[in-house]
Amino acid sequence: MSEGRGRLVAELTLRRPSFTLDVALEIPAGQVVAVLGPNGAGKSTLLDTLAGLLRPDAGRIELDGRLLTDTRTRVHVPAHRRRVGLLAQQALLFPHLTVRDNVAFGPRCAGASRAEAARLAGDWLADVDAADLAARRPTQLSGGQAQRVALARALAGEPELLLLDEPLSALDVDVAPAMRALLRRVLGGGGPGVGAGHGEAPRTALLVTHHLLDAVVLADRVLVLVEGRVVEDGPAREVLARPRSPFGARIAGLNLVSGTACEGGLRTDDGTLVSGRPGHGTNGGPAVAVFPPSAVSVFRDRPDGSPRNVFPVLLVALEPHAEVVRMRAGVPAGGPDWLDGLAADVTPAAVADLGAEPGVPLWFAVKANEVGIHPATR
Amino acid sequence: MIPGAPVRDRHVVGVGLPRVLWVPALVGLALIALPVVGLVVRADLARFPELVTGGAALSALGLSLRTAAVSTLLCLLFGGPLAAVLARSGAPGLRLIRPIVLLPLVLPPVVGGLALLYTVGRTGFGGRVLELWFGITVPFTTAAVVLAQTFVSMPFLVVSLEGALRTAGERYESVAATLGASPATVFRRVTLPLVLPGVGSGLVLAFARALGEFGATIAFAGSLQGTTQTLPLLVYQVREVDVDGAVALSLVLVVVAVLVIAVARPRAAEGLG
Amino acid sequence: MSRHRYTVFTAVLGTAVVAGCGGGAQPSSGAGGQPGEGTLTVSAAASLTKVFGELEKRFETDNPGVDVVLNLGSSSTLAEQIVHGAPVDVFAAASPATMKTVADAGLAGAEQPVFTTNKLQIAVAAGNPKGVTGFADLNKPGVITVVCAPQVPCGAATEKVEKASGIALRPASREPDVKSVVNKVTSGNADAGVVYLTDVLDNDAKVDGVSFPEADNAINDYPVTALKNAPHAALAAKFVELVRGEDGRRALEAAGFGTP
Numbered sequence: 056m057s058e059g060r061g062r063l064v065a066e067l068t069l070r071r072p073s074f075t076l077d078v079a080l081e082i083p084a085g086q087v088v089a090v091l092g093p094n095g096a097g098k099s100t101l102l103d104t105l106a107g108l109l110r111p112d113a114g115r116i117e118l119d120g121r122l123l124t125d126t127r128t129r130v131h132v133p134a135h136r137r138r139v140g141l142l143a144q145q146a147l148l149f150p151h152l153t154v155r156d157n158v159a160f161g162p163r164c165a166g167a168s169r170a171e172a173a174r175l176a177g178d179w180l181a182d183v184d185a186a187d188l189a190a191r192r193p194t195q196l197s198g199g200q201a202q203r204v205a206l207a208r209a210l211a212g213e214p215e216l217l218l219l220d221e222p223l224s225a226l227d228v229d230v231a232p233a234m235r236a237l238l239r240r241v242l243g244g245g246g247p248g249v250g251a252g253h254g255e256a257p258r259t260a261l262l263v264t265h266h267l268l269d270a271v272v273l274a275d276r277v278l279v280l281v282e283g284r285v286v287e288d289g290p291a292r293e294v295l296a297r298p299r300s301p302f303g304a305r306i307a308g309l310n311l312v313s314g315t316a317c318e319g320g321l322r323t324d325d326g327t328l329v330s331g332r333p334g335h336g337t338n339g340g341p342a343v344a345v346f347p348p349s350a351v352s353v354f355r356d357r358p359d360g361s362p363r364n365v366f367p368v369l370l371v372a373l374e375p376h377a378e379v380v381r382m383r384a385g386v387p388a389g390g391p392d393w394l395d396g397l398a399a400d401v402t403p404a405a406v407a408d409l410g411a412e413p414g415v416p417l418w419f420a421v422k423a424n425e426v427g428i429h430p431a432t433r
Numbered sequence: 434m435i436p437g438a439p440v441r442d443r444h445v446v447g448v449g450l451p452r453v454l455w456v457p458a459l460v461g462l463a464l465i466a467l468p469v470v471g472l473v474v475r476a477d478l479a480r481f482p483e484l485v486t487g488g489a490a491l492s493a494l495g496l497s498l499r500t501a502a503v504s505t506l507l508c509l510l511f512g513g514p515l516a517a518v519l520a521r522s523g524a525p526g527l528r529l530i531r532p533i534v535l536l537p538l539v540l541p542p543v544v545g546g547l548a549l550l551y552t553v554g555r556t557g558f559g560g561r562v563l564e565l566w567f568g569i570t571v572p573f574t575t576a577a578v579v580l581a582q583t584f585v586s587m588p589f590l591v592v593s594l595e596g597a598l599r600t601a602g603e604r605y606e607s608v609a610a611t612l613g614a615s616p617a618t619v620f621r622r623v624t625l626p627l628v629l630p631g632v633g634s635g636l637v638l639a640f641a642r643a644l645g646e647f648g649a650t651i652a653f654a655g656s657l658q659g660t661t662q663t664l665p666l667l668v669y670q671v672r673e674v675d676v677d678g679a680v681a682l683s684l685v686l687v688v689v690a691v692l693v694i695a696v697a698r699p700r701a702a703e704g705l706g
Numbered sequence: 707m708s709r710h711r712y713t714v715f716t717a718v719l720g721t722a723v724v725a726g727c728g729g730g731a732q733p734s735s736g737a738g739g740q741p742g743e744g745t746l747t748v749s750a751a752a753s754l755t756k757v758f759g760e761l762e763k764r765f766e767t768d769n770p771g772v773d774v775v776l777n778l779g780s781s782s783t784l785a786e787q788i789v790h791g792a793p794v795d796v797f798a799a800a801s802p803a804t805m806k807t808v809a810d811a812g813l814a815g816a817e818q819p820v821f822t823t824n825k826l827q828i829a830v831a832a833g834n835p836k837g838v839t840g841f842a843d844l845n846k847p848g849v850i851t852v853v854c855a856p857q858v859p860c861g862a863a864t865e866k867v868e869k870a871s872g873i874a875l876r877p878a879s880r881e882p883d884v885k886s887v888v889n890k891v892t893s894g895n896a897d898a899g900v901v902y903l904t905d906v907l908d909n910d911a912k913v914d915g916v917s918f919p920e921a922d923n924a925i926n927d928y929p930v931t932a933l934k935n936a937p938h939a940a941l942a943a944k945f946v947e948l949v950r951g952e953d954g955r956r957a958l959e960a961a962g963f964g965t966p
Contacts, residue, residue: 138613139611141607147604147608149609214611
């Protein structure tokens with residue numbers, strides 16, 4: 056079964072002192088949805104409700120055609136019968152069990168024999184490159200190792216829906232990329248090291264994150280939650296290119312260009328080479344080039360003689376921000392679509408010097424070492 | 434982070450303690466330790482073996498150990514689930530129940546003994562039922578000793594276990610549930626192992642309290658060699674005529690108490706956190 | 707005014723100090739406060755509570771400005787306190803043995819006369835539902851009997867009766883003091899208890915007394931003394947006089963005590 060596994064339909068209301076979560080969503084099987092939003096927007100509440108740890112005031116949750124919650128008919132399937140896995144910010148490995156027994160926990164609960172559960176645990180640990188940690192105690196693991204094991208444990212529970220609550224935010228900056236790459240492989244289905252018999256189908260997942268990069272790299276779709284309500288919902292690129300909410304605009308502060316990873320950077324579908332620093336696990340697969348608007352220089356005429364990426368654009372909007380003016384690019388006649396929405400932050404003085412106003416053709420330039428290349432979904 | 438024996442790295446330089454705290458700390462220690470030292474000094478060590486191996490002494494010591502063990506077991510059987518309910522169930526009215534559970538901690542034990550006497554004594558409603566239906570009278574039996582000890586020591590187990598449960602938190606249990614574990618499995622495979630140190634310290638405290646129990650026992654169970662005369666009761670009675678004997682018997686109690694605490698240390702006695 | 711001072715705290719502190727120093731030095735009075743000029747401290751056996759309460763009032767009336775403080779408890783505890791330096795003027799004990807403890811420590815006055823006696827009696831529930839008529843009935847099946855522990859005077863007396871009569875009791879409990887025995891009977895948990903005649907009279911609303919001839923084998927003597935180191939020697943001697951005089955005898959007899 057590569058399709059139809061884990062379709063989620065949820066509609067729920069849950070009142071909290073500081074906000075009311077009021078969400079209706081439908082996630083097709085296999086889709087990964089990033090949930091972004093400020094603190095206290097109800098992201099974790101949403102996840103806990105889907106997991107069955109919170110009971111909504113009103114609503115209905117259906118997973119793969121199974122009714123999990125229906126407040127009208129007073130249905131509330133308990134957490135352990137939902138087949139909804141949870142990976143939190145903290146690994147929360149059971150401290151009294153070895154790594155192997157932690158991962159075998161789910162299979163044991165599902166009725167596997169001791170030997171069978173241990174074998175499955177070994178497979179899942181191998182999947183997250185943690186086979187050598189099997190005999191250790193959780194206290195003997197680093198933060199990154201613990202989180203990998205926690206992922207293996209969550210996956211070993213064979214959830215139809217995987218909930219990830221900021222799984223990278225407690226990790227050191229130098230181990231987060233490896234974990235991100237692992238999540239990408241696991242969520243995207245397939246990839247190196249995935250054993251036969253499980254994991255080849257794409258997994259339905261909700262990923263709460265604070266980082267735009269996680270959303271771009273891991274998710275098919277972005278959902279922005281503010282004060283308990285969905286204010287943005289759409290493909291990651293679309294939401295980021297055309298934020299319709301203040302929060303969306305704030306997090307959409309990065310420029311994204313998608314394409315295929317190649318030597319020295321990324322090649323867009325129309326063949327343009329965007330030079331940049333290749334990130335973790337970018338070897339010929341789909342990728343995205345990421346750079347902040349502050350790294351973009353703007354010129355009236357094509358600059359030359361320097362190792363930069365230079366793109367001709369049409370200025371479509373000027374957005375005053377605190378100290379700077381954000382220029383929004385449009386596609387000039389005959390130009391590639393991906394130019395649409397690129398942003399550059401310049402000083403008000405520069406705007407005057409450039410004589411910039413909507414409709415004026417300009418050149419955006421960015422140095423290669425300001426551009427990060429990351430693997431992306433499909 | 435994780436409940437269990439905290440390991441203090443000897444390389445760690447703490448923030449330090451204001452020196453002035455040492456003075457009251459040492460006074461506090463002296464207040465506890467000096468009387469015990471006084472007891473040892475006062476003891477007639479030459480006659481010690483003869484004094485503590487008398488029939489009444491051995492019988493009382495044996496009875497004390499047996500009844501305290503049974504009481505501790507009862508505390509675990511009933512106090513354990515009680516602590517779990519208090520810490521986890523979220524049932525309404527728990528805030529009213531907790532003070533009741535703590536009552537034996539603040540009541541003078543004699544009052545507890547009287548309360549038991551008027552409840553399961555022959556004239557109490559419980560006692561009447563027992564006598565009428567089963568022909569059982571509780572006072573003056575070893576069972577009464579166990580009941581009195583359980584009454585006074587139950588809160589120690591409940592309090593330390595409830596603390597351990599709260600410290601362990603429910604996050605591990607939530608994770609276990611999302612992995613497909615039923616409430617029973619969660620309790621057996623996650624909750625219990627996590628709070629084991631708390632159970633250990635609770636058991637030690639309960640046992641120690643049961644061993645030292647005097648007031649409730651004398652008021653409820655009476656005192657008869659071999660049946661209800663525990664070591665503290667014997668100490669009290671011997672003291673009337675033979676101070677040397679009472680001191681010797683007291684030392685036996687001190688030794689047993691120290692042994693219990695030492696055996697359980699450091700995991701249980703210090704593992705409350 | 708009457709004030710019953712229970713010197714538990716003083717005793718605990720005194721014991722700790724004495725134990726800590728290995729005994730010897732005379733500690734000053736503890737938390738109870740230094741008795742004032744006109745304060746007479748009388749340590750008396752618990753069984754004398756009622757009688758000495760009356761005598762206290764009498765003494766205070768006869769000696770204006772004097773405050774009598776009664777320190778009531780088990781005779782052996784009181785003796786221990788005195789041996790460990792408690793500032794007491796008069797000691798009235800329920801047994802010659804406890805008085806001997808004080809005398810052996812060289813703290814008793816020149817005389818320790820027996821001022822009264824007490825006799826055992828069987829206390830039963832009011833109406834005597836189990837039909838106890840004598841000492842031998844205490845072993846009857848279905849009769850729950852409690853007695854005093856042999857270490858306290860009433861228990862020692864009971865043991866004496868057992869030996870003299872050849873009847874070995876099979877009590878449900880040997881209680882640490884006579885009041886506990888009375889309590890077990892009044893609360894209905896015991897059918898019969900061997901106590902003092904004075905205790906039966908003290909609780910005549912709840913218990914009936916059954917006399918038995920064997921009790922004559924174990925008459926309890928109560929000695930009294932004005933202590934050697936009494937802070938108020940003159941007043942102490944006066945109080946002993948009151949106890950042994952006509953007023954004392956009348957009060958004792960009314961409570962059920964005997965004449966030596």
